[in-house]
Structures are given as structure tokens and as C-alpha cells.
Amino acid sequence: MIFLLFPRAIFANDISIVAVAQEMQQQKAQLAKQREDYVRKVSVLRHELDQLRMQKQELVGDGTSDRDLGNILRENDKLQEEIQGKMKAIHNVIEMLSSIIKDGRTVSDLESSLMAFETSKSPSPSKFHGDNHNKPKSQSPEPKKRFP
DSSP, X not given: XXXXXXXXXXXXXXXXXXXXXXXXXXXXXXXXXXHXXXXXXXXXXXXXXXXXXXXXXXXXXXXXXXXXXXXXHHHHHHHHHHHHHHHHHHHHHHHHHHHHHOOOOOHHHHXXXXXXXXXXXXXXXXXXXXXXXXXXXXXXXOOOOOOO
């Protein structure tokens, strides 16, 4: 009789180990999805920062009055600093999530994967140059796809 109870206890323990492992896998998948979302946010912010930098260069080359130019450039610098602060904070979150997930992928790896995925999904250059800001939104949103 004792022999029969022992194998059942081991079997129950194995089931709980599998359940814990599955729960950990689900949590890692959720963290990876959060990290992916943050990588996307950094990509958008980087694009906005690049646009601000280009606008600043264009403004300096224009014949705008010194007073107007000074105000515009100060606002441009302020926006650039704000975006850089957000990017730094997001990078810290991505690094923290990566240390929890422990898949060995760096922020650069993740950004490269995102760019490759976005390029293969939609090779339209307007996606990366912000030309779609004035386009009307469709009634049914496209489901989000995860990059590799």
C-alpha cells in the first residue's frame, strides 16, 4: 500500500512543476510583448527626434527673423530634450525587462528585428516618414503583429 502512494505523490508533484513552468513561460511571453511595445515606442520617438533635428537645421538656414528664430529654436531644443528623456526612460525599462526575460537580446537587436519586420510587412516609405498622419483611420483596426 505504501508503494502505491509514493508514485502518486511524485506524479502530483510533476504536475505542479509543469504548471509552474507553464505560468513562468506565460509571464515571460507577457514581458516580451511589453518589451516589444516599448521598442516600438522608442522607434517612434527616435523618428520624431530626427524630424525635430531636421527642422532645426532648416530653420537655421532660412531667413527667419532673429527673434522668431530664437523662440522657435528654444522650443525645438526643449522638445528634443523631452524626447531624449523619454527615450532614456524607455531604454531603462527595456533593459530591465530583458534582464528578467534573459533571452540575450539587446535593445539594438530588438530594434533591428522591429525594423526588419516592419520593412517586410510594409515596404512603403511613407510608414517611416510620417506621411500617414493625415490619413483617415479605418473602422476596424488592423491586429498588432509581433516581430520575430
